Amino acid sequence: MSLDIKKQKASTWFRTLRDQICTVFENIETSDSTFIRTPWSKGEDTPTLKGGGEITLMKGNVFEKVGVNISTVHGIFSEEFRDKIPGAHDSNGEFWASGISLVAHMKNPFVPAVHMNTRMIVTSKCWFGGGADLTPTFEFEEDTQDFHTSFQECCDRHDPLYYPQFKKWCDEYFFLPHRNEPRGIGGIFYDYLETDWDKNFAFTQDVGTSFRTIFPDIVRRRMDSDYTDTHKDKQRFKRGRYAEFNLLYDRGTQFGLKTGGNTDAILMSMPPEAKWD
Amino acid sequence: MSLDIKKQKASTWFRTLRDQICTVFENIETSDSTFIRTPWSKGEDTPTLKGGGEITLMKGNVFEKVGVNISTVHGIFSEEFRDKIPGAHDSNGEFWASGISLVAHMKNPFVPAVHMNTRMIVTSKCWFGGGADLTPTFEFEEDTQDFHTSFQECCDRHDPLYYPQFKKWCDEYFFLPHRNEPRGIGGIFYDYLETDWDKNFAFTQDVGTSFRTIFPDIVRRRMDSDYTDTHKDKQRFKRGRYAEFNLLYDRGTQFGLKTGGNTDAILMSMPPEAKWD
Numbered sequence: 072m073s074l075d076i077k078k079q080k081a082s083t084w085f086r087t088l089r090d091q092i093c094t095v096f097e098n099i100e101t102s103d104s105t106f107i108r109t110p111w112s113k114g115e116d117t118p119t120l121k122g123g124g125e126i127t128l129m130k131g132n133v134f135e136k137v138g139v140n141i142s143t144v145h146g147i148f149s150e151e152f153r154d155k156i157p158g159a160h161d162s163n164g165e166f167w168a169s170g171i172s173l174v175a176h177m178k179n180p181f182v183p184a185v186h187m188n189t190r191m192i193v194t195s196k197c198w199f200g201g202g203a204d205l206t207p208t209f210e211f212e213e214d215t216q217d218f219h220t221s222f223q224e225c226c227d228r229h230d231p232l233y234y235p236q237f238k239k240w241c242d243e244y245f246f247l248p249h250r251n252e253p254r255g256i257g258g259i260f261y262d263y264l265e266t267d268w269d270k271n272f273a274f275t276q277d278v279g280t281s282f283r284t285i286f287p288d289i290v291r292r293r294m295d296s297d298y299t300d301t302h303k304d305k306q307r308f309k310r311g312r313y314a315e316f317n318l319l320y321d322r323g324t325q326f327g328l329k330t331g332g333n334t335d336a337i338l339m340s341m342p343p344e345a346k347w348d
Numbered sequence: 349m350s351l352d353i354k355k356q357k358a359s360t361w362f363r364t365l366r367d368q369i370c371t372v373f374e375n376i377e378t379s380d381s382t383f384i385r386t387p388w389s390k391g392e393d394t395p396t397l398k399g400g401g402e403i404t405l406m407k408g409n410v411f412e413k414v415g416v417n418i419s420t421v422h423g424i425f426s427e428e429f430r431d432k433i434p435g436a437h438d439s440n441g442e443f444w445a446s447g448i449s450l451v452a453h454m455k456n457p458f459v460p461a462v463h464m465n466t467r468m469i470v471t472s473k474c475w476f477g478g479g480a481d482l483t484p485t486f487e488f489e490e491d492t493q494d495f496h497t498s499f500q501e502c503c504d505r506h507d508p509l510y511y512p513q514f515k516k517w518c519d520e521y522f523f524l525p526h527r528n529e530p531r532g533i534g535g536i537f538y539d540y541l542e543t544d545w546d547k548n549f550a551f552t553q554d555v556g557t558s559f560r561t562i563f564p565d566i567v568r569r570r571m572d573s574d575y576t577d578t579h580k581d582k583q584r585f586k587r588g589r590y591a592e593f594n595l596l597y598d599r600g601t602q603f604g605l606k607t608g609g610n611t612d613a614i615l616m617s618m619p620p621e622a623k624w625d
């Protein structure tokens with residue numbers, strides 16, 4: 072399969088997955104709210120970054136704020152970034168990237184926040200990366216267990232070595248050292264899967280479809296729970312930690328903002344409101 | 349004057365200024381709230397950082413959240429940091445630092461938020477740095493003018509070259525490139541003042557006393573303004589930008605968190621609540 076076909080298959084999948092997830096979420100949402108799509112493109116003002124994407128945002132009664140972004144961009148990495156990206160020196164900085172990124176902040180504080188992201192990146196190398204992780208304010212063992220089981224089964228369908236490795240990577244990545252606390256209960260995180268494109272693409276698709284099933288299950292289970300202002304406030308403080316992680320440590324956020332990415336798309340992940348002591 | 353005496357004079361001044369400012373703020377505050385002092389010290393768990401400080405925090409009806417921190421610490425910079433700090437290689441990484449740092453987030457959205465910080469740092473060199481800047485949600489030309497005039501007069505009392513340079517530095521520093529917008533209306537920002545200790549200390553003291561006068565004047569002028577939920581919400585969005593700046597760009601925040609500083613003291617600057625679109 073030519074590289075062009077691979078790029079097309081991947082970017083088409085990310086769009087399809089976006090459409091599927093939005094439909095599922097809209098069916099759960101109890102208000103009249105639907106996803107609003109805002110296309111964006113980089114043009115002549117950014118000579119080192121071309122392409123574009125779509126911000127897809129819904130603000131409702133179940134989903135207080137959920138953003139699903141897709142983008143397909145290409146350009147030239149600055150010298151500074153080439154050291155950090157595999158194969159970027161050999162491509163003279165040229166890269167291509169396509170992906171989907173989703174963050175949901177839920178109205179009911181007993182429903183966990185969630186993040187899911189998968190992407191294909193091409194320099195002189197070509198690889199997939201991504202993952203999904205859950206951030207409850209109030210942890211329910213049942214939710215934690217089901218989320219982990221779903222991604223364990225997903226991993227095991229493709230390679231028995233994946234799950235232990237990708238679960239550990241997730242725990243290490245989504246950690247706030249200055250608070251000495253994890254962002255949430257983890258999930259999976261993977262990157263640099265480059266040895267077998269078909270296998271890696273099939274796995275990446277499975278991560279998306281596993282997410283599309285398990286997260287809605289958890290939402291339906293908790294969305295009608297009674298809660299008080301005290302519960303809601305606790306969620307706002309948890310969201311403060313979420314904002315800290317994204318702005319201080321998240322690679323995608325730092326990378327996106329420093330390479331001239333679309334600020335609205337990148338900071339779509341920020342919670343609708345947050346509190347600090 | 350010996351270096352030990354200089355260190356003692358500076359750290360004593362920061363404590364005195366803290367006490368003076370807290371008294372002025374408590375006299376303005378209309379609720380029963382007063383400043384709560386929480387001393388902290390770094391000890392055996394952090395071999396590369398010793399010393400301590402005091403977090404001084406008030407949450408009231410005028411001052412929704414105001415923190416005034418003082419600290420005096422010493423230790424050894426990691427190799428990574430030595431490249432970034434003047435004189436740190438020649439001191440084999442040894443440093444001493446003392447300072448005051450203040451951030452006020454105000455209940456009434458017509459009263460601007462403010463930040464003031466001054467510090468003395470010793471490696472193989474010895475210098476002062478600091479500044480003050482104002483972040484209104486709704487800008488009043490009178491407040492902007494008075495704040496700038498106060499620090500211009502302060503600078504001019506010490507050196508005619510200071511103000512143009514330190515005002516520009518402030519505008520450049522407190523800027524959010526990803527939003528293409530300034531954090532607020534600026535003020536002054538200075539660093540590496542090392543040529544004449546007595547002159548630099550006198551200037552640093554004057555920055556503190558100028559702040560102690562001008563900010564309370566602005567607070568009294570605006571604190572009884574009528575406002576609506578819409579005004580308050582606009583302030584919460586402005587605070588989202590404030591959080592973005594501090595976590596993404598602020599040198600003190602990044603530096604503090606990465607050198608094992610006191611997280612509660614460093615993140616005292618975070619707004620009590622913030623919103624994002």
